[in-house]
Amino acid sequence: MNMSENMPGNTKHELQEAIRSINSTLGKCEKAITKLKPGTSSHTLTKRRIEAFNIAVSLIERELRNEYTAENPVDELKLRLFYDGDIPLMERWLYAPHVAAWYKHPDHWLRELRERRGEFSFLSHYIVEYEEKAVGFCQYYDCFHSRLHEVWNDEWKVGDKQGEVFSIDYLIGETEYLRRGLGKRIVAELMGKLRAIGAIRCIVSLEPDNIASRRVLEANGFTMRNGDYVLNIAESTKTKQVKSGG
Numbered sequence: 169m170n171m172s173e174n175m176p177g178n179t180k181h182e183l184q185e186a187i188r189s190i191n192s193t194l195g196k197c198e199k200a201i202t203k204l205k206p207g208t209s210s211h212t213l214t215k216r217r218i219e220a221f222n223i224a225v226s227l228i229e230r231e232l233r234n235e236y237t238a239e240n241p242v243d244e245l246k247l248r249l250f251y252d253g254d255i256p257l258m259e260r261w262l263y264a265p266h267v268a269a270w271y272k273h274p275d276h277w278l279r280e281l282r283e284r285r286g287e288f289s290f291l292s293h294y295i296v297e298y299e300e301k302a303v304g305f306c307q308y309y310d311c312f313h314s315r316l317h318e319v320w321n322d323e324w325k326v327g328d329k330q331g332e333v334f335s336i337d338y339l340i341g342e343t344e345y346l347r348r349g350l351g352k353r354i355v356a357e358l359m360g361k362l363r364a365i366g367a368i369r370c371i372v373s374l375e376p377d378n379i380a381s382r383r384v385l386e387a388n389g390f391t392m393r394n395g396d397y398v399l400n401i402a403e404s405t406k407t408k409q410v411k412s413g414g
């Protein structure tokens with residue numbers, strides 16, 4: 169229920185004042201009820217008043233919260249852990265034409281997710297939530313471990329030991345969330361995670377005509393080296409924070 173529709177003209181200040189006034193009366197009722205004998209009509213009346221005041225306070229608080237949210241759009245992007253229940257969603261995204269163009273083997277991706285507690289436990293998978301809605305997927309992994317599954321020809325790509333060189337993958341599955349700056353923010357979040365675990369370098373191989381993906385990486389400070397995009401994470405701590413919309 170939107171109370172402002174029912175009570176046109178109530179300003180935020182009026183609602184705050186109403187809460188103050190109700191709370192003060194509520195306090196008096198709560199004090200009074202301790203002196204009344206349960207079962208008497210005055211006890212029952214006071215009890216009902218207290219309940220009614222509590223409802224009024226919570227409705228006004230809700231209205232104030234709604235007003236706050238409208239004034240301050242959430243704009244929250246979150247990476248949360250991938251759950252088994254996300255697999256059908258991921259399947260839908262992998263077969264969406266804008267993703268399938270670059271993610272050629274959906275069955276491989278789905279197998280990695282299904283086996284993520286076993287053979288593919290070196291990957292860290294996340295669902296991207298924007299304003300609490302699941303809109304995409306991303307992951308990072310240590311290239312030292314992934315060389316069992318993919319061919320990295322150059323030694324500098326895999327690192328001498330684990331924990332040094334990482335790679336990432338990302339996609340926005342929900343088309344209405346494309347081109348809103350979220351891709352850049354997802355990569356920024358992933359770089360934050362890699363930085364936190366002490367990664368030295370992040371390398372991303374991508375098809376040269378994937379312009380959106382290239383732009384996302386460039387916005388995060390990646391540069392091209394021998395056909396791959398590379399970011400020296402330790403040196404990039406001062407790169408500008410990436411925001412939505414540009």
Ligand SMILES: CC(C)(COP(=O)(O)OP(=O)(O)OC[C@H]1O[C@@H](n2cnc3c(N)ncnc32)[C@H](O)[C@@H]1OP(=O)(O)O)[C@@H](O)C(=O)NCCC(=O)NCCS
Pocket residue numbers: 266267270337338339340341345346347348349350351352353373374375378379380381383384387414
């Ligand atoms: C790559 C992807 C995550 C980018 O996400 P996004 O949120 O749409 O990208 P952003 O809004 O952050 O835009 C980043 C830049 O790319 C540009 N861009 C986005 N989509 C574009 C497109 N289809 N064509 C050309 N440029 C594009 C934006 O204008 C922006 O440019 P700018 O830096 O000059 O402002 C998204 O396109 C996607 O999920 N693609 C399919 C999966 C994929 O290719 N993953 C990467 C595999 S390596």
